[in-house]
Amino acid sequence: MELDIRVQPRASRNAIEVDGERVTVRVTAAPEGGKANDAIVALLAKRLRVPKRGVLIVRGHKSRDKRIRIDGISAADAIGRLQA
Numbered sequence: 001m002e003l004d005i006r007v008q009p010r011a012s013r014n015a016i017e018v019d020g021e022r023v024t025v026r027v028t029a030a031p032e033g034g035k036a037n038d039a040i041v042a043l044l045a046k047r048l049r050v051p052k053r054g055v056l057i058v059r060g061h062k063s064r065d066k067r068i069r070i071d072g073i074s075a076a077d078a079i080g081r082l083q084a
Helices: 035-048 075-083
Strands: 002-008 015-019 022-026 056-060 065-070
Touching: 002 035, 015 035, 015 075, 022 035, 022 056, 035 065, 035 075
Parallel strands: 002 022
Antiparallel strands: 002 065, 015 022, 056 065
């Protein structure tokens, strides 16, 4: 399953917000050296209860708008877990 997200690096806290189908991920890490991308993968894997290797950034490595591929979970399950 693939998911489009919007990222806010250098946030005051790590958080995931879902508004309909729009997903915003806020991470405290800076967007330098891939630290923010690593934080996004870790946060999504933890919230979705999938291994880190099951979360992959497909597009947007240097952009705030990213496409994420998540293995082992359906779209409905992913949105439900992100909203919880």
